[in-house]
Amino acid sequence: MNSGEPIKGHLDVLLLAVVADGPVHGYAIVEALRERSGGHFALPEGTVYPALHRLETDGLLRSDWAVVGGRRRRQYELTKGGRGALGERSRDWWRFAGAVESVLRSGSAAAVGGGGA
């Protein structure tokens, strides 16, 4: 399975969630995304940067150069608007995931019931 494909529509909220922990640079964001998803989200790493820039243009992130580990890096952090957007999109996601789960549960139950008949 191409694990990058399913997250395309949700990349923005995932990035906001990763950046919510504090100022972080692009490489660390990709690492965090991979670690937190248990290696499931292995999209081409380059796709993260246009999304980060887009979120910054929309005022959800801000960034600045900082020296981290002896290297000059662009650090991203959430703005107030970004925090609000993260909350809103997370709620939307939980609502959606809950609805899908309910449908699947009832489908599975019917399949099990049908299998036993």
Added chain:
Amino acid sequence: MITDYLAELIDVLELPARRRRRIVAEVEDHLQCTAAELHANGLDVASAEREAIRRFGPARELAQAFLEDEAARAGRAAGRAAAALAFLVLLVTADPPGLMHWTAIPFPAGVVSFVVAQVAVLAGTLTLVRVWRAEPTHGPRGVRLTLVLRGAQVVVVSALALVGCGLAVAISRPGATPGRVWVVLALLAAGVARAWPSLWHSRRRSFAARIDPRAMPDEQDDALADLAAVLVRVERRLAVVGDARRAITRCVAWLRQRAPRLATWFDLRHYPWRFAWMFAIAAGLALAVGHSLGEGGPPPLHDLARAAVAGSILLSVECAAVLVSFVALGRFLGIRAPSSPSAADPSR
């Protein structure tokens, strides 16, 4: 190897130098970090760099993503500027209050102003709707961007024509031009001066992102789809709009069931000329009624014949203006669907 990758990225990333420097610096940092980590885990330097680049993705795809984002952002700005200009056109030419009363301007400038003002307002509204529809994707993309730029272009050219007509009349009648007309013309010129650079910048960004300027919309992206999508968004905020839409849908379903032939009259997408005629007549009637109200309400009985003639002239002029605009700009603005291949192919 990383140096070659960055050189390719610089080559294809047609963005302002400062922005390009920032992107390249970030990419370089990322690739160096990945390669260093892979090298520390046992890969030789060349293999580590190759793997880092593989994980990052092709330079051209990355550049294309940035260019498309930039084009969408520029398109959104150009669309908004054009919509603001169209609103200004509406303000200064509305009848009433008639700051630049079209009937007071001699022929042909009066008729040209009358037509181009309406074209500008229609194109501006459509452009604003398209920009609004594209908000979830951070600005218009693909064929939607092409349509936004075309709409903005029509608004700017129409506003320029309006300024040209106004100036021609003002210059041909020295001393007879009221001061407010000069103010209106200055405002319009300022609006054009603001929208033009934005449109120009957006066209350049669109060209850099290789957006096809000749693309034509399908049913998902034509004007009707845009209006429907915006209505759905409005519905979420205004329940009454949703109620109205559901009532209309019920009526259409009932009509389809009871009188299928009559229902096809309302299939605007497949019968665009009916749509054009209905729109033209409705616009003509609205104008005639508006004009009549502006003149002091319904005419007295003894003046009914003269009023009917005047109303018919207004209605005809408006109908002709709408139909001519529909022929000239319908496809360009994505209102009228392009001819189907089977219709265009004489061998079929």
